Amino acid sequence: APNEKVALEVACGVSLGGGRALCAMKHVGVNVAADPFFSASYSGVGGGLILVSADDPAMHSSQNEQDNRHLARAAKVALLEPSDSQEAMDFVALGFELSERFDTPVMLRVTTRTCHSMSPVELDPNTRYEPVLRPGYERNFRKNVLLPANARARHEAVEERLALLEEFGNSERSINRIEWGDRTIGVITSGIAYQYVREVLPKASVLKLGLTHPLPRQLIREFGAGVDELYVVEELDPFLEEQVRALGLHPAGKEIFPITGELDPDRVAKGFGIEPAGAGIEPVEGSLPLRPPVLCAGCGHRGVFYTLSRMGVAVTGDIGCYTLGSLPPLESMDACLCMGASVGMAQGMEIALRAAGDTRPVVGVIGDSTFVHSGITGLINTVYNGSSGTLLLLDNGTTAMTGHQEHPGTGVTAEGDSAIALDYVAVCHAIGVRRVREADPYDLEALESAIREELAADEPSVIVCRAVCRLVDRTPIADPAELEIECPGCGTCFELGCPALDGSSGQAVIDPAVCSGCALCVQLCPFCGLRIHGHEAVTPESVS
Amino acid sequence: MNELERPRNVFLTGVGGHGVLAVSRVIAEAALARGFDVRRSEVHGMSQRGGSVVSQVRYGTRVHSPLIARGAADILVSLEMLEALRHLHALRSDGILLANEQRITPAPVGELTVAYPDDPRGVCEERVGRAIFLPALDIARELGEEKAANMVMLGAYSVLAPEIPETTWLETIATAFRPRFRELNVAAFGTGREVVLRTAGEGITP
Numbered sequence: 134a135p136n137e138k139v140a141l142e143v144a145c146g147v148s149l150g151g152g153r154a155l156c157a158m159k160h161v162g163v164n165v166a167a168d169p170f171f172s173a174s175y176s177g178v179g180g181g182l183i184l185v186s187a188d189d190p191a192m193h194s195s196q197n198e199q200d201n202r203h204l205a206r207a208a209k210v211a212l213l214e215p216s217d218s219q220e221a222m223d224f225v226a227l228g229f230e231l232s233e234r235f236d237t238p239v240m241l242r243v244t245t246r247t248c249h250s251m252s253p254v255e256l257d258p259n260t261r262y263e264p265v266l267r268p269g270y271e272r273n274f275r276k277n278v279l280l281p282a283n284a285r286a287r288h289e290a291v292e293e294r295l296a297l298l299e300e301f302g303n304s305e306r307s308i309n310r311i312e313w314g315d316r317t318i319g320v321i322t323s324g325i326a327y328q329y330v331r332e333v334l335p336k337a338s339v340l341k342l343g344l345t346h347p348l349p350r351q352l353i354r355e356f357g358a359g360v361d362e363l364y365v366v367e368e369l370d371p372f373l374e375e376q377v378r379a380l381g382l383h384p385a386g387k388e389i390f391p392i393t394g395e396l397d398p399d400r401v402a403k404g405f406g407i408e409p410a411g412a413g414i415e416p417v418e419g420s421l422p423l424r425p426p427v428l429c430a431g432c433g434h435r436g437v438f439y440t441l442s443r444m445g446v447a448v449t450g451d452i453g454c455y456t457l458g459s460l461p462p463l464e465s466m467d468a469c470l471c472m473g474a475s476v477g478m479a480q481g482m483e484i485a486l487r488a489a490g491d492t493r494p495v496v497g498v499i500g501d502s503t504f505v506h507s508g509i510t511g512l513i514n515t516v517y518n519g520s521s522g523t524l525l526l527l528d529n530g531t532t533a534m535t536g537h538q539e540h541p542g543t544g545v546t547a548e549g550d551s552a553i554a555l556d557y558v559a560v561c562h563a564i565g566v567r568r569v570r571e572a573d574p575y576d577l578e579a580l581e582s583a584i585r586e587e588l589a590a591d592e593p594s595v596i597v598c599r600a601v602c603r604l605v606d607r608t609p610i611a612d613p614a615e616l617e618i619e620c621p622g623c624g625t626c627f628e629l630g631c632p633a634l635d636g637s638s639g640q641a642v643i644d645p646a647v648c649s650g651c652a653l654c655v656q657l658c659p660f661c662g663l664r665i666h667g668h669e670a671v672t673p674e675s676v677s
Numbered sequence: 678m679n680e681l682e683r684p685r686n687v688f689l690t691g692v693g694g695h696g697v698l699a700v701s702r703v704i705a706e707a708a709l710a711r712g713f714d715v716r717r718s719e720v721h722g723m724s725q726r727g728g729s730v731v732s733q734v735r736y737g738t739r740v741h742s743p744l745i746a747r748g749a750a751d752i753l754v755s756l757e758m759l760e761a762l763r764h765l766h767a768l769r770s771d772g773i774l775l776a777n778e779q780r781i782t783p784a785p786v787g788e789l790t791v792a793y794p795d796d797p798r799g800v801c802e803e804r805v806g807r808a809i810f811l812p813a814l815d816i817a818r819e820l821g822e823e824k825a826a827n828m829v830m831l832g833a834y835s836v837l838a839p840e841i842p843e844t845t846w847l848e849t850i851a852t853a854f855r856p857r858f859r860e861l862n863v864a865a866f867g868t869g870r871e872v873v874l875r876t877a878g879e880g881i882t883p
Contacts, residue, residue, distance in 0.1 A: 421763055
């Protein structure tokens with residue numbers, strides 16, 4: 134699907150038609166899907182419906198670390214939190230059962246560490262691991278058409294459902310289970326935090342919660358009464374802790390365990406006041422060279438950001454590999470907020486700058502899949518409201534940063550079948566953008582003049598920069614660049630931040646195994662010392 | 678079912694595209710095949726774009742956390758020297774460092790650029806009592822494929838993990854990758870194993 138809202142709507146349709154549907158997205162994706170999610174809670178389900186929210190404590194690759202358990206509670210749906218691979222699988226089967234039994238969508242909330250870890254999984258011989266259909270769809274106006282009169286009655290049903298789910302959570306002791314041990318310490322926990330607690334305090338009593346909304350209050354009271362000191366260990370927000378406190382219990386929680394970042398055995402041990410078992414090797418002192426991810430050698434984004442960095446423009450960026458254009462040495466992105474935001478923000482920023490008498494041009498930069506996700510609506514707004522901004526659409530023909538998924542612009546479905554490819558130029562024209570052109574991101578001079586021309590125009594414009602992702606098509610663009618003179622070490626080419634160029638000796642050294650022959654460095658070398666076979670060298674005059 | 682007094686903690690690191698994750702996957706699968714409980718963790722969102730990559734494997738009779746506590750790794754396997762330095766403190770004080778001598782200079786990051794350390798091996802030897810260095814890249818090149826350097830390192834690791842027999846390693850490698858790479862991977866594994874057996878001997882155990 135182009136975005137999470139559409140994906141969840143399709144899943145809701147499958148559920149309405151009697152099929153089981155699971156719709157998976159990142160935590161921030163649930164924000165996009167929140168509209169259907171909150172209302173699907175009122176309609177309930179036909180076939181079981183699971184929304185997987187993959188939260189990212191520590192923001193390994195995200196723009197925030199929101200705790201989506203709040204969203205399950207706000208939407209009043211059942212919330213399951215697996216703590217390892219086995220539970221991640223088991224809770225899908227359980228989630229479908231709960232969804233159908235209690236007529237509710239279910240949020241399965243996982244975190245980076247449950248997703249990006251592996252542990253043994255055993256299949257349950259009594260579970261059928263195959264699609265389940267509930268045939269015999271019948272129209273149900275009062276349940277599925279959320280007119281206010283119907284929705285009011287549905288809200289009543291939602292509250293009744295939550296009470297029944299809580300009863301289930303209190304009694305279903307395999308999902309919410311007490312592991313009695315030493316009763317001087319009792320720990321309430323869920324998700325991956327459970328594993329750290331077991332690691333750090335193998336003998337403590339633990340209430341391990343799998344169904345964390347609605348909370349099994351009776352079970353929590355029983356556990357609290359059975360231990361001397363009560364703790365809540367959970368990643369991110371005090372979601373469980375605050376509800377436990379509302380029961381009149383007094384657990385220790387966020388005052389000793391961090392609210393930011395992800396937990397790990399060290400942070401949990403520290404909260405409990407446990408010293409590390411043995412000292413490890415001392416870290417190497419002084420700063421080591423950083424090794425942040427970089428745009429690949431030959432990446433089509435590099436020339437775009439290099440050009441923008443020299444134009445004195447404000448750049449609203451977006452989510453994707455090209456966000457790396459914000460880092461040194463390119464450093465040519467002023468903002469990156471959320472998917473699709475580059476377009477609307479460029480429009481808004483231009484309004485504010487002009488009002489303040491600031492004439493700096495504003496350029497929006499967005500990738501192809503992000504444009505499809507939610508850039509198109511922003512562009513409609515830009516045109517509709519008479520902005521004259523310029524949008525650079527960087528089309529690398531894939532969803533690169535997340536692992537090269539297909540999208541509606543690639544002409545291939547997620548399952549690898551052929552599909553109709555969205556025509557960006559035609560879409561932009563249809564929206565009302567009259568100035569749509571293509572520019573070669575490997576030709577720095579032509580690219581810069583294209584951007585200058587469009588910025589000067591008094592109407593909205595789109596420049597499509599096409600260059601297939603280097604990880605998708607690794608065919609060399611040309612032979613590797615070569616140095617034909619003794620490099621004087623001016624450092625101009627280092628400004629590209631190319632991983633094929635090693636400047637640590639002060640002189641340019643090209644790694645021919647990494648160089649793709651994109652020739653950006655050849656275009657920049659003021660001494661014409663860099664050459665690529667078949668590529669016309671620049672003259673010293675043309676670069677002055 | 679094999680026995681280990683306490684879980685084996687293996688911390689692996691390298692540079693994106695290096696094959697760190699493939700090594701940690703084979704270790705995890707081989708341990709599972711030997712009947713151990715296993716946890717493996719990795720974060721690889723940027724792994725193909727030349728960034729630092731870390732993966733952790735823990736196996737034993739019963740393992741809970743997929744993350745190793747700081748200073749509690751028994752073995753640090755590094756596919757690159759700078760990354761070995763960066764993560765030395767993952768090792769317990771008497772842990773073993775197993776490092777590929779390859780150096781990969783990070784792409785320039787403007788004013789934040791710091792020079793690559795002159796003598797990373799010396800720094801490692803100063804701090805780690807038991808360190809093994811391998812020219813894994815050279816060995817892999819001799820075998821005809823640079824990318825097999827990670828399998829050379831896996832072979833080296835296998836000497837330090839007597840709880841998993843050689844046959845299990847070979848069976849796991851055979852099923853873990855596409856058949857056309859099997860011969861190469863097995864050869865790289867065997868060479869890495871041999872080099873450590875020859876130079877460090879079987880006396881080294883965690």
